[in-house]
Structure formats: structure tokens, C-alpha cells
Amino acid sequence: MALIVQKYGGTSVATPEKVIEAARQIRAAREDGHEVVVVVSAMGGATDELLRLASAVTAHPDARELDALLCTGEAASAGLLSLALNHQGVASQSFGGAEAGIRTDHRHGRATIVQVDPRRLREELGKGTVPVVAGFQGESVLTGARTTLGRGGSDTTGVALAAALGADHCEIVTDVAGVYTADPRTVVGARRHTALLYEEMAELAVSGAKVLASDSVDYARTHGVDLKVRSNHTAIGPETWVGDGRRAGGPAAGDAWTPAGQVSPIAGVAGRSGLVRCVLRRITSDHVLCLLRELVERETEVELRRYGNFGTEDAGDIALTLPEASVDEMRELLADADRGIRLDEAHWTSNLARLSVVGLGIGRRPYAPLRLLEALRAVGAARTDLHVTSNKLSVLTGRSDLAEATQIVHDTFVSEPALPRIHPAGPDHTGRTWSPTVEREHLDVAVPALAAAE
Ligand code: ASP
Numbered sequence: 001m002a003l004i005v006q007k008y009g010g011t012s013v014a015t016p017e018k019v020i021e022a023a024r025q026i027r028a029a030r031e032d033g034h035e036v037v038v039v040v041s042a043m044g045g046a047t048d049e050l051l052r053l054a055s056a057v058t059a060h061p062d063a064r065e066l067d068a069l070l071c072t073g074e075a076a077s078a079g080l081l082s083l084a085l086n087h088q089g090v091a092s093q094s095f096g097g098a099e100a101g102i103r104t105d106h107r108h109g110r111a112t113i114v115q116v117d118p119r120r121l122r123e124e125l126g127k128g129t130v131p132v133v134a135g136f137q138g139e140s141v142l143t144g145a146r147t148t149l150g151r152g153g154s155d156t157t158g159v160a161l162a163a164a165l166g167a168d169h170c171e172i173v174t175d176v177a178g179v180y181t182a183d184p185r186t187v188v189g190a191r192r193h194t195a196l197l198y199e200e201m202a203e204l205a206v207s208g209a210k211v212l213a214s215d216s217v218d219y220a221r222t223h224g225v226d227l228k229v230r231s232n233h234t235a236i237g238p239e240t241w242v243g244d245g246r247r248a249g250g251p252a253a254g255d256a257w258t259p260a261g262q263v264s265p266i267a268g269v270a271g272r273s274g275l276v277r278c279v280l281r282r283i284t285s286d287h288v289l290c291l292l293r294e295l296v297e298r299e300t301e302v303e304l305r306r307y308g309n310f311g312t313e314d315a316g317d318i319a320l321t322l323p324e325a326s327v328d329e330m331r332e333l334l335a336d337a338d339r340g341i342r343l344d345e346a347h348w349t350s351n352l353a354r355l356s357v358v359g360l361g362i363g364r365r366p367y368a369p370l371r372l373l374e375a376l377r378a379v380g381a382a383r384t385d386l387h388v389t390s391n392k393l394s395v396l397t398g399r400s401d402l403a404e405a406t407q408i409v410h411d412t413f414v415s416e417p418a419l420p421r422i423h424p425a426g427p428d429h430t431g432r433t434w435s436p437t438v439e440r441e442h443l444d445v446a447v448p449a450l451a452a453a454e
């Protein structure tokens with residue numbers, strides 16, 4: 001008998017039928033003798049709808065009230081799932097984040113979990129009840145107000161509860177059967193991993209892979225929580241284990257496991273769109289420090305990509321990448337004349353996307369950036385700001401180029417050319433037909449482009 005935390009994502013509770021199916025899977029786990037704590041997201045699309053409602057009444061919603069509103073999405077699905085469980089004869093009770101002992105800092109909309117008190121949940125488990133916890137939310141230790149953990153935050157709730165309860169593992173139940181080398185819903189030939197290391201998963205998540213929120217992977221890694229990502233269609237079937245390599249690959253402790261890095265250097269290809277690039281030229285180092293200080297104080301989401309003095313003057317260039325949502329704030333900051341940054345030196349490029357190839361040690365293979373740039377050129381995709389780190393290559397491309405660029409880069413680094421691209425399951429939203437992915441025990445095929453170059 002194990003203690004398992006099961007987190008059901010928005011697509012897994014999107015309709016009453018899916019809620020009933022989720023309840024059935026939870027009941028099956030109970031019948032197998034496991035203790036189960038459930039974490040649930042808002043029903044698919046519900047959070048977006050709440051955000052839309054908020055923007056219909058105000059352009060500048062108060063952060064505390066917006067959180068109060070958003071928390072209701074998960075509260076509703078938790079109540080609904082508990083009702084379905086009770087109906088199936090499983091004793092269950094729903095809990096808000098605060099009731100479940102999730103305490104956070106006070107940053108509304110992007111709070112961090114600082115403490116978890118699992119006593120209340122343990123009590124329920126002791127009674128044989130299945131607690132269903134509303135994900136994505138907690139209570140500020142400072143103000144007592146309800147807070148939310150940022151988009152996708154229910155994953156983090158699941159991991160945090162698994163850590164606090166000492167659960168065997170945390171199951172992430174979603175609409176795909178694990179973690180793939182690219183989004184299997186849009187990329188032809190994407191393959192499921194049976195096991196991935198935290199490092200690989202963390203890079204994929206920050207690069208835009210939507211299967212797990214990046215905070216949740218960091219949390220899992222620091223607390224040693226094994227993650228099992230599986231489909232909501234069936235509880236027994238293909239899955240991906242994410243862990244430190246001790247056990248990922250299967251539930252049996254002590255299993256032999258080959259780190260993915262020795263099997264294939266490629267963990268996957270992921271993209272993030274809605275980015276804007278801002279290059280400031282010839283600004284003095286005093287002004288750079290002043291600008292960075294302001295950005296930190298305002299908690300503006302922006303990435304410093306490059307800074308340096310590439311000429312002989314006492315002034316350097318700085319390149320920043322930011323999400324569209326941060327642009328107004330950044331422009332305001334630059335417009336403040338006191339900072340001495342001349343606006344005519346700011347160069348903006350919008351409608352960008354970042355495409356990343358993740359793999360342990362990929363940045364140490366000299367041919368990898370070459371392959372990436374060649375592939376992008378072959379399809380005429382924009383490419384700038386190539387960035388190489390030990391485990392990742394990333395490049396900025398056009399938002400409209402992202403889909404095609406992702407496919408060609410995936411073909412180059414991951415797919416076997418001989419991989420059948422048939423079994424069309426019908427056109428997806430991009431109009432491309434896609435095939436059910438090829439399941440493999442391990443991603444143990446040669447990576448043709450890399451193998452050829454070695
Ligand atoms: N419902 C929230 C969101 O859409 C949190 C989650 O689903 O994890 O971001």
C-alpha cells in the first residue's frame with residue numbers, strides 16, 4: 001500500500017463525464033489498497049474565463065481580489081469531484097488551499113509556497129477519506145489573504161503536498177500519456193520518454209513544454225519527489241517518470257535505469273511565443289545598473305540575454321527578452337527621462353518566439369548549434385540570439401515561424417527519418433494531420449543527425 005498524490009489537470013475535469021472518469025480512477029486506486037490525496041485544477045478553460053470576466057469590469061484589477069476570484073475555479077472543481085466520489089461510494093471531502101495547510105508568501109498572482117502543514121489532510125486519511133484539494137492556491141503567511149501560485153500552479157500544489165505527506169510519488173494526470181520529445185498534439189513523430197531527469201524536465205518546462213509547471217519541477221527536485229506523468233484516459237498504461245535517476249523508469253525500487261543522457265542526448269524541443277526583444281545601445285554601466293535595479297524592484301518578468309561593451313566607448317549594449325505582458329512596464333521605465341537612457345537607442349522587435357533544444361551536454365557538442373541554424377534556414381525561419389548553455393540551445397524565431405521551426409528542429413535532432421508518419425488521426429488545429437506517437441520502451445534509437453556528425 002502506498003500513499004499517492006494524484007493531480008488532475010484542467011482537461012481531466014473539463015466536463016461532468018471527465019469528472020466521473022477521474023473519480024473512477026481514484027476509486028480504483030483506493031480499491032488497489034492505496035491511500036490517495038487528490039489535487040485538482042479548475043475545469044478546462046475556467047481560469048481563462050475568470051480572467052476574461054475580470055478584464056470586462058476593469059483594466060487594472062486589484063491583485064488580491066483577482067486571486068480571490070481565480071481561487072473559485074479550483075474550489076468548484078474540487079467540490080464537484082468530491083461529489084462524484086461520494087456518489088461512487090468513496091468517502092471524500094474537498095479542501096481549499098488554506099484549509100489543506102498550504103501557506104505562501106504574499107505575492108498575489110505568483111505566490112511561492114513557504115510552508116505546508118499536512119495535519120488536516122493526515123486526519124482525513126486516518127479516517128479513510130479521500131481529500132480533494134483545490135490546487136493553485138494558498139494563504140499568505142503575512143496577510144492571511146488567499147493567493148495563487150501562477151499559471152499551471154496546481155502541479156506545484158500536488159508536489160508540495162506529496163513532499164509534506166511523504167507520499168510515495170506524485171502523479172500528474174493530463175491529456176497526454178507522459179513527457180514527449182515535443183508536444184505530441186502538434187509535432188509529428190514526437191516520442192514519449194519512459195524516464196527523464198529533473199534537470200532535463202526543468203529545462204523543458206522553462207522552455208515552454210506545457211506538461212509541467214516549471215516551479216513544480218524545481219520543488220520536486222529540491223524535495224526528492226518522484227513524478228509520474230500519465231494520461232487521464234487510463235491509469236494503467238504508458239507514462240513518464242521524472243526523478244533523479246535512482247528510480248525513474250518504473251515503480252519498483254532499485255530498478256536499473258539508464259540516465260537519458262547516455263541513451264540519447266535529446267530530452268526534447270519546446271517553444272515559447274509571445275516574446276519581445278529590446279536592445280539598448282550605448283548605455284553607461286551606471287544606467288545599466290539603475291535599470292536592472294528597477295526591474296528587480298518592480299518584479300518585471302524580463303530576461304537579461306546579453307550585456308557587454310563591444311566597442312571602445314565607455315558604454316555597452318544590453319539585450320533583454322520579455323513577455324508581451326511586461327512591455328508597457330518596460331516602456332514606462334525607459335520613458336522616465338531621469339534615468340538618462342535615450343529612447344532612440346532602444347530597438348524593439350515583437351512577435352517573437354523562443355525555440356529550445358534540451359539535452360544533457362548538448363551545448364558542449366560543437367555541431368549542435370550548426371545543425372540548429374541549418375535546419376531553421378532550410379525552412380526560412382527567422383533566427384537570432386542563439387544562446388548556448390551546457391544543457392540547452394535556444395534561438396529566437398518569429399512567432400509565425402514557430403510551428404514549422406519546431407517540426408524541422410525535432411526532425412533534425414530527434415526523429416528517425418524512417419519513422420512512419422501515417423495513421424492520421426485527423427487534422428489538428430494547425431490543419432496538419434498527426435499520428436499517434438510511437439511508444440518505445442526507451443528513447444534508445446540513434447539520433448541520426450547527431451550520430452552522423454560524431
Ligand atoms: N487553473 C490554473 C491555470 O489555469 C492552475 C492550473 O491549472 O494548474 O493556470
Ligand code: MG
Nearest residue numbers: 009152210211
Ligand atoms: Mg497544467
